[in-house]
Amino acid sequence: MRARILAALSLILATGARADVSLEYTVKAAYLPKFVPFITWPETAFTSPTAPVTICVVGTDPFGGKLEQAASGLKSGERAIAVRYLPAPDPTVSCQLVFLGPGDMAVAEGTLDAMKGKPVVTVTDSGLKARGVISFLIEANHVRFDIDAATAAQGGVAISSKLLSLAHAVKQRGQP
């Protein structure tokens, strides 16, 4: 529970009260590939030992190219980090991290249900009511995130305690 105390991010979104949308998504775009080194997927999540970790953005793309920028050159272990954009959930595409943007709530919930028990880390945007393994939120003009380690564990995915310590709220394994 100490993770809750430690969860404070420093990047200030705006000097005033108004949030700059583009800055918010620049930060979120920077965060997405940075989560990857702190997450351990089972080997079955990949098609091959050298296959990249693929970040899939489902639905609307709010990043406008910032995500590719942030992911370029980053590696997690031996694996590179790739970005793909999917108009709708596609079971034929191997995704390890799925970002559900501020789009259709029904699509988001359907995707979350479909991903349950699979080695996929779902990331839900701050505007959504549905919550994935990682869910962004805005607190005092800072981008922060909650982590549901319990759901991740169901899919065989382990999330480093170092990352948990930065989260705003954590749902630990074994918790309902």
Added chain:
Amino acid sequence: MLGPLAAAVILVAAGVLMAIYQEQLYSDQQTKSVREQAQILAASAAAAIVFDDHKAAQEYVDALQVNPELQGAAIYGGAGRLLASFARGTHLPPLLATPQTGFGPGYIDIAVPAGQNGTRAGVVLLRAITEPAERRFARYAGLILLVTMGALVIAVLSFAQAQLSRRAQQLANANARLQEEMEERRKTEEALRQSHKMEAIGQLSGGIAHDFNNLIMIVKGNLRLLQRKLTDRESAAGYITNADEALDRATHLTQRILAFSRRQPLTPERVHLSTLAQGLSELLRHSVGEKVEIIPRLNGTWFTRCDISQMEHVILNLTINARDAMPEGGRLVIETRDVTLAVPPPDVESQNFVPGDYASLAVIDTGTGMTEDVRRRAVDPFFTTKPQGKGTGLGLSMTFGFVRQSGGHLVIESAPGGGTTITVLMPRDREVG
């Protein structure tokens, strides 16, 4: 003294070497420990660094403030920007992109990379206090002092030990000297007692012999008178002759006693012992009989002064004694030599001895020899080992008395079964006659 000093120097050197080694070990240990702390910080703050979380990073850094060995700690994020730090009386670099180890006055900088799963996110820097040399030296000064004092104590103890053993050696020497002197004194006392005894017996027997001699003269005179009166009585003449012979023997005996008691009038003459012995050879051969072979070794050339007839008597006496010691026969050597003595021969008291030249005459037999006890008492008057009535016990004592009276010495050497050597040492007479 050199041994303990060397030991002390070695001790001190060993102490210094040990201190240097300890110091090196301590320094390595400290570096290692700081590096480990930096690595722990880098690992645990990885997420904070990756996500540029100043607050979280600061919390990690602040946790290290409890370590008094750290002057400062800092976390640098992407592009080497300072993310979080604390510093105590020191200035940490505002930018640090590459991990490296550096040294400054009184501190050491250890920087390690931070990241997660192969991605480099930043650098963690720890600045640890290193002790100044003088403080480190002070830490060992106590030890050095202790070692030096130990060495000093060893040196002092060794010195005392050496003194003590020298003192003990001196004491042992003194004791040995004392023992020797006591033995010397005991011998001297023994000799003195012996000579007193001899003196007393000599005086007594001399006095008796003198009076006895006079009585014999009276008896003899009266016998002459009686003889004149009894010329007609043939039978009486035989008795008188018997009495005369007995008186002659008595006279002879008193002469011997007087010789022993040194009251005998002597007529010293210049004489050559070898010549004397040579002249006696026929008589001696007859005296010892067939079974004993006489071997003369007459090498003496020096003259001496003594009463010739008494000296002849001495030689004859010694020869007969030697013969009696060899009942089964044997060899008898009569030897004369020229000897120069610087120290008294055995059993001769030093106060009676004059170093110088002596004419020596020795009678050496291969007979039964004497026990030490018998040898010691050999010159006592009336001491004899011969059966009752065979010896008077005056032979050797008379010889001894005569030799001493003539300024010479009598030396008896013997061992049971090893024969006997009796040596007469007479002072050399240098007077050109």
